[in-house]
Amino acid sequence: MQTNPASYLGRNRPEPRYSNDRLFWGAVLGVLAGGLGYAALRTSQGRNSVTDRPPDSAPGRTARRSRFGRYAVVGRTVTIAKPRSEVYAFWRDRSNLASFMQNVRSVEETGGLNHWTIEGPAGTEVYLETRMVEDRPDEMISWQSTDASDIETQGKVLFRDAPGDRGTEMEAIIAYVPPMGTLGRWVAKTFQAEPRMQGRRELKRLKMLMETGEIATSALRNSPS
């Protein structure tokens, strides 16, 4: 239990032993839920209901719905205190990607295609082959998987000057078709079950590497002791 990150929110102590209290709190929660339901009903009958909502300025992937046709979409924006050309060049060099993407073992480029070797479920490897769709220096790179890939996916990264000389705002968006079976469960685990988490972790590592030259670790030693 103590090595599970989920236990961060718990305590390293036994569960409380209040069986009767559980009934009591259940009743309390029931009353509270009833109250909330009543309040929600009152609110929904209020005067200010809106039926037609024009699009707002937020990125589509932050919409309250999470599917866009067959695709699930994850994405995240990060500000990196480096010039746009430098961030673009680092990303454009595919051999850099494995240095901050946790599950990516290697990315090789041959014949205009990128070959990704990704750590899959239970020691397996997931193969991904992508071709560049668009490459606008210092602005945008987009890619799409080929039929040879285990996963159908497309994505892009956008580079913008951050306001106030804060460096570069880099936005990464990845859309993928959730596969079935074992692979599907693995994809769900790495992307969906921890929504936004995997992507945001990769971008944080990229930011660390570009801003500080290293990726922070609290380990005591290089090798597990």
Add this chain to the structure above:
Amino acid sequence: MRALTWHGKHDVRVDTVPDPEIINPRDAILEVTSTAICGSDLHLYDGVIPGMMSGDILGHEFMGRVVETGSKSTLKKGQRVVVPFTISCGACFFCQKQLYSACDNSNPVPNQDVTENLYGHAISALFGYSHLTGGYPGGQAEYVRVPFSDVGPIVIPDGMEDDEVLFLSDILPTGWMAAENADIEEGDTVAVWGCGPVGLFAIQSALAMGAARVIAIDEYPNRLELARTLGADVIDFKQTRVLDALMDMSGGLGPDAVIDAVGMEAHGFGVDTMLDNVKQNIGMGADSAHALREAIMAVRKAGRISIPGVYGGFLDKFPLGALMEKGVQVKTGQTHVQRYLDDLLRRIGDGELDTTFLISHRLPLEEAPKGYKNFRYNQDDWTKVVLKPGTAAN
């Protein structure tokens, strides 16, 4: 090496653990010469901070001699340095604005998820504290790995004793920033809750910044006496109604600024404290905040609240109405230690600040568990414990 490790509530031990190694280019390794037990270590000792793991090495107030350096460290072997408890990269948006304790890059990525969900943003890393703040092995040990050693540590000139400069690591700048956050003006009356080390340094700092009157609140006679020797008036909350006293002692106006140097384990008489403690004990992530509630009630209209005390979770019965209707300003946060080091080192050297008056006990590292126990349960006599890893146990 030997190190003080955490194993659960009220269970800390000195264990033999592996020596640290250089991992990243900007790392350095120190041989620790002095390290203190901090009041915030008691929150760990009492088990009220989430994200601790058995075997964690504690300690975030430490100094020592450089014994190894990474290829990009700017330190040299043999230098004596004090290390800030906040770990900061020096390069991110926050570090460049000298908001070092908000560093984006020091907390290892997997450790950021919890606070990103809990607080809306991932918080930065600290030495020897919860895994929410990185889980970095701390300095209550013979050796410690110091990341970003080109940004954090300050080199100490020969001729200054460890005990004079050790508290640059945390409590001295924390007390200083607490007073700075109170935006003290000449002639102010400032009330300080808690006469632990941070409270005492906040009192000293407030007077140095021009406060006309500082009123210190605690229950322990020895701690109140230390506050008195610094020049504060004192209130013993066990014998005095604090709010009434503060109103009278500030001419009916209320203190211009208030400082909560107590934090999440406040104890007082109120019903609020009892309810807070119940929720804290059943793991609801609740803070006990009697001191903060009282401080909000006490501060004058349009006054200023500074909160150096540590909180981790949620609070109810929060007097938000008083805060808004009185037009009060609140400033808080972990200390931007690196910002204050040069100035405070100079003030120590010039004799403007006394940094050793509060040390009550010096112990070998091997006796650290005794230090924790007494710092926790004999607060009146044990005001500050400094551990000396280089000295033999009795």
